[in-house]
Amino acid sequence: MHKEARKQFNSTFSEEHYQNFVSNIATDFPGQLDFRVAETPVFVPAGLKESLVQACDEIIRTLLSPDFSKNTDRAVPAGQNVPNENSHTSFLAIDFAICKSPEGTLLPQLIELQGFPSLYGYQAYLSETFPKHFDVADDFNYALNSSSYEDYVQKLRKLIVGDQDPENVILLEIFPEKQKTRIDFAVTEKMTGVRAVCYTKLIREGRDLFYEKDGRKIQVKRIYNRLIFDDLANYPDLKTSFKFTDDVNVTWVGHPNWFFRISKFALPFLNSKYIPETRFVSDYQGNFPADLENYVLKPLFSFAGSGVKIHVKEEMLEELTDPENYILQKKVVYEPVIQAPDGLVKCEVRMMYGWPDNASKPELMIGLSRLSRGEMIGVDYNKNFTWVGGSACYFQV
Secondary structure, eight states: OOHHHHHHHHHHOOHHHHHHHHHHHHHHSTTTOOSOBOSSOEEEOHHHHHHHHHHHHHHHHHHTSTTHHHHTGGGSOTTOOOSSOOSSOSEEEEEEEEEEOTTSSEEEEEEEEESSOOSHHHHHHHHHHGGGTSOOOTTEESOTTOSSHHHHHHHHHHHHHTTSOGGGEEEEESSGGGOTTHHHHHHHHHHHSOEEEEGGGOEEETTEEEEEETTEEEEEOEEEEOOOHHHHTTOTTOOOSOOTTOOOSOEEESOHHHHHHSSGGGGGGOOSTTSOOEEEGGGGTTOOOSOGGGEEEEETTOOTTTTOBSSOOHHHHHTOSOGGGEEEEEOOOOOOOEEETTEEEEEEEEEEEEOOTTOSSOEEEEEEEEEESSSSSSGGGSTTOSSOEEEOEEEEO
């Protein structure tokens, strides 16, 4: 998006450099990379960075409002409420489509937000790896509010590990070795000493949790949570001594309830020029917009794009038996802004925050970008394309 930085990068790009770059990742973390990395990072100019931060600040003000918790109580499904919820989320990730305003300037438009960890470890590693193979302009930085890679790692370690021994902290997932994001688990372990432990491997004794390592039984005192109920539903016959909703003697880093509270459910409570019109389907009381072709239908309790309808018909809405569990969101028009060798590419930027328990508000840590040529951002819409996929985000200093 930054013309000079883009020109500088593209002028020295080669397919050989890209293959060496991907090989570098495969060498550092063998067998762990299971998604496509785009050929280029995104260079965010100062003006757009300012708009992104302003948009996030406005969203955060709503999350900090006294009535946010009450308004989102219904977001936590019955039977999926986890005890010992803390006063706020530990992580906040906010996704924006990069669009163009009527005045012709770049304008971020909110797509989704989540109170759940994203690729905090991997993104820093990826951002450090790009400059080893490509020409990245000096006046751009990926680590927001950190003076260096080491400073960023220290903040992430403090957020995840707290004052515990890393051995007593686990990254919780279901079959982590099979997850597409497992490279982040490997990077996080290297950064913090916290290893991924499968949900099925936890041992409950009263209110205490343990896992086994090298023949030793180790108490879990802190959980860096990467597990969601949607994934557990794929394994209905699991036999475990610990249930996700058990009241156990641990501190959650990324409490499961915040995954539901700060999600699509929160969108109707937000209001800003950076936020497309979003309402619960039930709020229309049958008086739906006449221009439904300009809206997207999203189920509240389905994730990773599942169930999203981008071609909405009125009969589709009328047939919903639980309209209170769906939202209609005004479509945004992505502006193709990334110059690839064979044309322009659309992109999203994710702003990623950390929020220690004793902090009054979250701190912006790093960004993530996703490039697309398809109708939607995502793997299924970008098969057989190049210059698409996940990537690093560098912000003009």
